[in-house]
Amino acid sequence: xxxxxxxxxxxxxxxxxAVIDIGTNSVKLLVGDAGPGSILPIHEExxxxxxxxxxxxxxxxxxxxxxxxVAAIARFWQSAGALEAKSIxxxxxxxxxxxxxxxxxxxxxxxxxxxxVEIISGEEEARWAYVGAMHGQNQTGVSFVVDVGxxxxxxxxxxxxxxxxxxxxxxxxxxxxxxxxxxxxxxxSALDACRALVQETIQNNVKRxxxxxxxxxxxxxxxxxxxxxxxxxIGMIKxxxxxxxxxxxxxxELSTGDVTxxxxxxxxxxxxxxxxxxxxxxNRADVxxxxxxxxxMLLKNLGIPKxxxxxxxxxxxxxxxxxxxxx
Numbered sequence: 001x002x003x004x005x006x007x008x009x010x011x012x013x014x015x016x017x018a019v020i021d022i023g024t025n026s027v028k029l030l031v032g033d034a035g036p037g038s039i040l041p042i043h044e045e046x047x048x049x050x051x052x053x054x055x056x057x058x059x060x061x062x063x064x065x066x067x068x069x070v071a072a073i074a075r076f077w078q079s080a081g082a083l084e085a086k087s088i089x090x091x092x093x094x095x096x097x098x099x100x101x102x103x104x105x106x107x108x109x110x111x112x113x114x115x116x117v118e119i120i121s122g123e124e125e126a127r128w129a130y131v132g133a134m135h136g137q138n139q140t141g142v143s144f145v146v147d148v149g150x151x152x153x154x155x156x157x158x159x160x161x162x163x164x165x166x167x168x169x170x171x172x173x174x175x176x177x178x179x180x181x182x183x184x185x186x187x188x189s190a191l192d193a194c195r196a197l198v199q200e201t202i203q204n205n206v207k208r209x210x211x212x213x214x215x216x217x218x219x220x221x222x223x224x225x226x227x228x229x230x231x232x233x234i235g236m237i238k239x240x241x242x243x244x245x246x247x248x249x250x251x252x253e254l255s256t257g258d259v260t261x262x263x264x265x266x267x268x269x270x271x272x273x274x275x276x277x278x279x280x281x282x283n284r285a286d287v288x289x290x291x292x293x294x295x296x297m298l299l300k301n302l303g304i305p306k307x308x309x310x311x312x313x314x315x316x317x318x319x320x321x322x323x324x325x326x327x
Contacts, residue, residue, distance in 0.1 A: 015087075016042070018080035019315040020073055022092040022109075022117070024052035024150030024174050025229060025287055027069055029076035030315040031083050039135065039319050041246065043083055046229075047072040048283050051095045051105075052150050052174035059100045070108045077113040089318055092119045094151025094172060122168025125314060126154035130163045132317035133227040133310050144221050144304065147228040147313055148294050150174035150287065155298075157210055167209050171201045173230060176290035185270035186289070191263070194290055198297045207301065223253070224304045227313035229284075230291030235309035237262060237279035237288075252309045256299040259307060263292045 014035035021028045031043040049068040055061055073090070080088045090109065096102050096119045106117045120128075129147040137143070139161030147154040151172040157165045176182075176197065182190050226234065235249035236242060238258075266274055267289055275282040295307060 014038070014040070016083065016085050017319050018076075018083070018085035018088040019318045020076050020080075020088065020090045021315050022051070022069060022073065022090065022096060023229070024055075024093065024095040024152075024172055025050060026150070027072040027076065028229075028315065029079060030319060031080055031085055032316075032319045034319045039316060041316075043079065044244070045076055045079060046244075047075075050150075050174065052172075052178065054178070055095055055099070056175055056178040059098060061095060061099045061101055061105055066105050066108050069105070070112050073109055074112050077115070088113075088115055090115050090117045091314070091318065092117055093125055093314075094122070094149060094170075094175075097121065098151065098170075122152055122154065123166060125152070126156050126166035126168050127163055128314045128317040129154050129227055130156040130158055130166060131320075132313040132315065133225050134158070134161055135312050135316055135320075137225070137310070142221055143225060144223075144302075145225045145227060146231075146295070146298060148173065148226070148230040148291050149228055153294055155206060155210065165210060167205075169201055169205055171198065171294060173287040173290045173294075176293075177286060180290075182286070182289060184272075186267055191267045191293070194293045195297060198290075198293050199301070202297055202301045206298070210302075221302070221304055223306045223308045224295070224299060224302075225310055226295060226307050227310050230288065230295070231307075231309050232311055233279075233281065233284050233288050234259070234262070234292065234295070234307070235311075236281070237277070238309075240278040242279060242281050246311045249309055249311050254307045254309075256296070256305055256307075259292060259296045259299060263296050266292065 014033040016033050018031045026046050026048040029045040032039050032041045049072050051065045053065055109117050130145045133145045143158045145156040149172050153169045153171045155167050156163050235252040238252045239248050274285040
């Protein structure tokens with residue numbers, strides 16, 4: 001956990017808020033100063049608690065995953081308080097909304113910190129991913145945003161900064177790891193199986209949902225805007241540094257060929273070797289495998305020539321909205 005350094009108080013026109021994002025793979029904190037049309041990130045933390053571990057066969061979140069998640073949230077709550085956040089908003093995504101024992105998780109969190117957990121729908125997650133990803137971008141023309149998470153993937157098509165169509169699919173990095181039981185040293189057949197699984201979802205769902213929205217007809221889309229944990233890691237790999245630095249990751253571009261090259265390099269390595277690969281955080285050395293494949297197959301199937309990374313997404317969007325509590 002990073003030490004919390006007290007940041008200066010924001011100007012009167014802004015308000016300091018915090019968002020805790022409880023995902024299938026990790027819990028993340030973002031503290032920032034929000035004002036009219038502006039968001040300034042102040043502090044970020046992330047801890048991999050793997051809420052989706054052992055989840056997809058029973059649809060039940062495991063006790064150890066709940067314990068780790070609650071402990072991370074308690075620490076992040078203290079961090080936000082030390083930074084004088086006026087509100088702290090907690091959201092939970094794919095694993096929580098799919099779990100048979102979601103209330104067990106919610107109760108454990110709400111007994112640990114004085115806040116309320118919002119389990120958001122896939123559609124809400126998609127909309128906020130788009131709003132966050134488009135912040136600071138050129139709002140003119142068409143845009144295609146994809147957020148690959150641990151349990152789900154959100155796909156959003158928009159024009160002139162407004163989302164016109166958004167969907168959430170049961171396709172995520174931890175979900176695929178659990179389903180395919182990918183070994184530490186994957187065989188070539190494991191990559192084939194992963195590509196086939198992702199291809200099936202794209203062919204039967206994504207193309208059906210977005211084929212008439214402008215993705216394949218009426219508009220030329222030159223890039224896929226990638227947000228979320230997998231996208232940030234792809235940006236870090238491109239930089240060759242495991243240091244998370246927004247200024248170095250934002251707007252990094254990769255061609256479809258670049259993404260395929262990383263797929264083939266990393267899938268050919270055993271876990272121990274991947275953990276030393278330049279730019280790849282060691283604790284992401286397993287989940288990045290399906291994450292790269294999801295982006296690769298989307299680019300190829302939709303005929304989009306390049307991927308553009310943004311570190312802005314759901315949490316960034318929520319900083320700009322009043323919390324459910326009081327500011």
